[in-house]
Structures are given as C-alpha cells and as structure tokens.
Amino acid sequence: MRDALQVLNRVFGYDSFRGSQQEIINHVVGGGDALVLMPTGGGKSLCYQIPALVRPGVGVVISPLIALMQDQVDALTALGVRAGFLNSTQDAPARREVESAFLSGDLDLLYLAPEGLSTGSALRLLERGKISLFAIDEAHCVSQWGHDFRPDYLALSVLHERWPDVPRIALTATATAATSREIAIRLKLTEARQFVSSFDRPNIQYRIVPKADPRKQLLELLRVEHPGDAGIVYCLSRASVEKTADFLVANDIPALPYHAGLDARTRAANQSRFLREDGLVMVATIAFGMGIDKPDVRFVAHLDLPKSVEGYYQETGRAGRDGQPSNAWLAYGLQDVVQQRKMIETSEGDLAHRRGLAAHLDAMLALCETVECRRVQLLAYFGQQSAPCGNCDTCLNPPQSWDGTVPAQKLLSTVLRLQRERNQKFGAGQSIDILLGRKTEKVVQHRHDELTVFGIGGDLGESEWRGVVRQLLAQGLLAVEGDYGTLVLTEGSTSVLGRQRQVMMRREPERAARSSGSSKK
Numbered sequence: 001m002r003d004a005l006q007v008l009n010r011v012f013g014y015d016s017f018r019g020s021q022q023e024i025i026n027h028v029v030g031g032g033d034a035l036v037l038m039p040t041g042g043g044k045s046l047c048y049q050i051p052a053l054v055r056p057g058v059g060v061v062i063s064p065l066i067a068l069m070q071d072q073v074d075a076l077t078a079l080g081v082r083a084g085f086l087n088s089t090q091d092a093p094a095r096r097e098v099e100s101a102f103l104s105g106d107l108d109l110l111y112l113a114p115e116g117l118s119t120g121s122a123l124r125l126l127e128r129g130k131i132s133l134f135a136i137d138e139a140h141c142v143s144q145w146g147h148d149f150r151p152d153y154l155a156l157s158v159l160h161e162r163w164p165d166v167p168r169i170a171l172t173a174t175a176t177a178a179t180s181r182e183i184a185i186r187l188k189l190t191e192a193r194q195f196v197s198s199f200d201r202p203n204i205q206y207r208i209v210p211k212a213d214p215r216k217q218l219l220e221l222l223r224v225e226h227p228g229d230a231g232i233v234y235c236l237s238r239a240s241v242e243k244t245a246d247f248l249v250a251n252d253i254p255a256l257p258y259h260a261g262l263d264a265r266t267r268a269a270n271q272s273r274f275l276r277e278d279g280l281v282m283v284a285t286i287a288f289g290m291g292i293d294k295p296d297v298r299f300v301a302h303l304d305l306p307k308s309v310e311g312y313y314q315e316t317g318r319a320g321r322d323g324q325p326s327n328a329w330l331a332y333g334l335q336d337v338v339q340q341r342k343m344i345e346t347s348e349g350d351l352a353h354r355r356g357l358a359a360h361l362d363a364m365l366a367l368c369e370t371v372e373c374r375r376v377q378l379l380a381y382f383g384q385q386s387a388p389c390g391n392c393d394t395c396l397n398p399p400q401s402w403d404g405t406v407p408a409q410k411l412l413s414t415v416l417r418l419q420r421e422r423n424q425k426f427g428a429g430q431s432i433d434i435l436l437g438r439k440t441e442k443v444v445q446h447r448h449d450e451l452t453v454f455g456i457g458g459d460l461g462e463s464e465w466r467g468v469v470r471q472l473l474a475q476g477l478l479a480v481e482g483d484y485g486t487l488v489l490t491e492g493s494t495s496v497l498g499r500q501r502q503v504m505m506r507r508e509p510e511r512a513a514r515s516s517g518s519s520k521k
C-alpha cells in the first residue's frame with residue numbers, strides 16, 4: 001500500500017496536510033466510515049482522493065455537479081491520476097470506455113451522478129467491479145430542508161446495504177447540528193466517525209450594510225476596493241442578474257450573467273470564462289457556485305438578502321480560497337424582508353415547511369441586525385464558540401444599540417390606529433409619512449392628517465424610520481402580508497404597545513450611514 005503522505009507530495013505536489021485531513025484520510029484508509037464537515041475551500045477533495053489512491057480498487061465519488069465532472073477528471077488526469085465519470089451528458093461509446101476501465105480496475109476514481117444509482121444499471125455495473133470506497137460529495141443534498149435537496153440522494157442509503165464492507169465518506173460544507181444529524185440518519189452514517197473542522201474563514205471580512213441604491217453601492221465597492229478583481233455578485237431574480245450585469249458592463253467593469261434561464265451553452269461558456277480569465281465579475285443567482293474552485297475570488301457581494309445563514313455562509317465561502325484577504329459584502333433593506341416573508345407565505349408546502357423557512361429567515365435577519373461580531377454570530381450558528389474577530393464591520397466600526405421602545409410604540413400605534421379607526425392597512429411608506437407629518441396626496445386623500453399620531457415622529461428621519469420598521473420585522477414585533485407588503489400587528493406588538501417590553505435597536509455607525517447617504521446622489 002502506498003503511503004498517504006507520499007501520495008500528497010508526489011501526486012498532488014503539496015508538502016503537508018491541512019487541518020484534519022490526515023486524521024480523516026487515515027481513518028478511511030483503515031476502512032472506517034466518516035462524515036466530514038469542513039467549510040468551503042477547506043480541502044475536502046483530498047480526503048477521499050488520497051484514500052482512493054492508497055486503497056486497492058476504484059474509489060466511487062457520488063457528486064451532483066455534473067457540469068463540473070469533466071473539469072475535475074481533466075484536473076486529476078493532468079496529475080497522472082486515472083479518473084473517469086459517468087453521467088447523462090455522455091454518448092454511448094464514451095460510457096462504454098469508462099465502464100470497461102472500471103471493470104478492469106484501470107481507474108483510481110470514478111465520478112457518478114446520483115441519478116444513475118436509482119436506475120439500477122449503475123448498481124449492476126458497480127457490483128461487477130472492485131470498489132475501494134464510496135465518497136458522497138455535497139452530502140447536504142440529502143437534506144429535505146436545505147436549498148440543495150436532490151431526491152436521488154435519498155437512494156444512497158442502499159450503498160451501505162449492498163457493500164457493508166466498503167468504507168463510505170460523506171462530505172459537506174453545511175454544518176448545523178440539525179443538518180449533520182439528518183445527513184447521518186438518511187445516509188445510514190450514524191455510526192460513522194464525525195470530523196468537524198473549524199468553520200472560521202479568518203481571511204474573509206464580513207460586512208452587512210443598509211441598502212439604499214444597491215447597484216451604485218456595489219459599483220462604489222468595486223471601484224474603491226476591488227479594481228480588477230474577480231468576484232461574484234448574487235441577486236435573487238434572473239431579471240436583476242441581467243440588469244446588474246448590464247449596469248456593471250456599462251460602467252466598464254467586465255461582468256457576465258449566470259442564471260437558470262440562460263441556455264446551457266451560455267451558462268457553461270460564462271462559467272468557464274470566469275474560471276479561466278482574470279478579473280471577471282460573475283453576476284448570478286444561487287444556481288451558480290457549488291463546486292466552483294477558483295482560488296482568487298476577492299469578493300462575494302449579495303444585493304439581496306439570502307434565505308438562510310447556511311446559504312449565505314456557503315456563498316460567501318467562495319471568496320478567498322487562497323487564504324488572501326477577501327470581502328463578503330451584503331446590502332440589506334426593508335424591501336428584502338417584505339419580499340421574503342411574502343415568498344414564504346405563498347410558498348407551496350405545508351405549515352411545517354413554511355415554519356422551517358421562516359426560522360431560517362429569522363436567523364438571517366438576526367445576523368443582519370446584530371450589534372455584536374458577525375463572525376461570532378455566524379460561528380455560533382454552526383455550534384462553534386469564538387471571540388470577537390476584529391475583521392468584520394461590527395468589530396471594525398461598532399454600531400451602537402439604542403433603546404427604540406418609544407419609536408417602536410409610535411410606529412405600532414400608527415398601524416393600530418389605521419386598522420382600528422379606519423379599518424385600513426398600508427405599507428411602511430404611508431405609516432412613515434404619517435409619523436413625519438407629511439401632507440402627501442395619499443395622506444390628505446385618506447385624511448390621515450387627522451389621526452392623533454400625525455406628525456409625532458419628527459425626532460427621527462425617514463431612513464431611521466425605515467430602520468425601525470425593518471428591525472421590528474426582524475424581531476417579529478410587526479409583520480407584513482399581501483401583495484403590497486402591508487403592515488400588520490403581531491402578538492409581540494401588543495407587549496410593546498402595552499409597555500411590557502423594551503425594544504433594543506441597532507444604530508448604523510456613522511461611516512456606513514454617510515457612505516450609503518452619499519451613494520444616493
């Protein structure tokens with residue numbers, strides 16, 4: 001048997017193992033099952049590639065990333081590793097060639113798409129060869145709550161039943177306690193040894209800023225901090241991907257769009273340009289990025305609020321794989337909360353499913369509104385304790401927290417009065433106009449200037465009032481409903497109005513407030 005360290009040096013050209021790679025590799029080489037939780041860029045691939053080279057037989061890698069299999073196999077072939085793949089994109093002769101190489105033992109690694117395994121023919125093929133290990137990559141795809149759920153992953157529990165003596169290693173960068181438990185149960189890996197790496201990515205600076213004019217804010221970020229850098233910009237919708245990419249190009253920043261509405265050829269071409277050329281900005285929906293290994297992504301920017309902390313952490317984790325300083329930048333505003341709550345309300349699925357989505361969103365909102373270190377909060381979400389990092393916006397430029405109980409009461413009582421005295425519901429804009437005492441057409445038309453709350457909010461400005469609404473929504477003390485994002489009271493609102501509850505809020509630090517103000521002009 002070859003020695004793992006030798007393979008690392010001679011085949012991959014690296015001097016030493018990173019983090020827990022060596023422990024994991026030893027365990028799998030010895031025939032043990034493993035569940036590996038390691039952040040994106042942590043070095044998961046070697047954890048199964050090296051055991052596959054050390055153990056006799058072919059290592060079978062289950063991966064959902066069909067579009068990347070060719071690249072992965074090419075990269076391994078260039079290192080002298082005998083690798084092949086089987087998926088739906090191949091023609092029959094190409095398949096036959098890989099199948100016979102597998103059967104004669106002339107492969108070190110075979111990449112398989114999960115859908116192949118539910119058909120049965122792939123299983124029959126596997127039964128005729130000699131297998132060194134099964135690697136289940138992106139194992140969180142088995143989680144029904146996650147955003148990457150692939151039904152075909154559920155069938156992978158069959159591997160354990162048919163090949164009880166072949167070690168299995170499942171790997172993922174998604175790692176809340178709940179997800180890892182679900183992976184272990186569904187893949188029958190409850191007896192497997194778990195390897196949990198630190199999820200910290202110290203070279204990434206996390207920043208979350210109030211959204212004013214997001215494209216202009218992005219442009220300023222790119223011009224000031226990232227001239228000539230490669231990066232990824234995530235947007236929620238296809239339309240906004242297209243608009244943002246056009247906007248950047250019009251401003252002399254080389255950008256490409258990527259979303260599921262583009263045809264496969266364009267997607268593949270844009271992806272490969274992003275990987276191969278320097279300094280391109282990929283503007284994408286979350287359809288882009290899984291498995292992308294580009295070391296010098298200097299920033300990941302979100303123009304819309306991600307749906308969960310897990311998604312956010314995976315997406316931002318694509319920055320700075322080379323260990324160099326990188327930025328994770330997110331612009332977040334009231335409209336995001338309104339939009340996402342509405343999407344949850346109208347989503348298919350039962351009540352439990354919607355509650356799950358709402359809980360994910362709440363955790364994301366709490367991260368946005370925290371006055372503490374972002375990294376401490378992120379790592380705590382993954383069950384890991386840490387000290388303030390000194391490399392996030394709240395550490396570098398601490399926001400203050402302030403007692404927002406009185407403004408909260410003013411806002412909630414405006415909503416209450418519209419509802420009780422007028423039997424009306426309005427969006428945030430109308431309540432803010434009322435509080436600020438603005439006699440707009442809509443205020444006059446509805447005689448809202450006759451309400452007792454009219455003009456009682458002059459002590460705060462419009463953007464501060466929007467902050468109040470956002471934070472009340474984030475804390476569940478106010479809710480939105482319907483197509484127009486109308487505000488409605490919650491059970492929590494009552495305790496604020498009844499003065500049983502204090503409401504602490506985040507005040508944006510001076511610098512952030514000023515720069516978002518100037519970008520509006």
Ligand code: ADP
Pocket residue numbers: 014015016017018021038039040041042043044045046293295321
């Ligand atoms: P993951 O799958 O966890 O996101 P990868 O396996 O793609 O991460 O590894 C990320 C990068 O780190 C790759 O470029 C890989 O070649 C490099 N890498 C992994 N392990 C080592 C090591 N022991 N020494 C140096 N570089 C490594």
Ligand code: ZN
Pocket residue numbers: 373374375376388389390391392393394395396
């Ligand atoms: Zn910090």
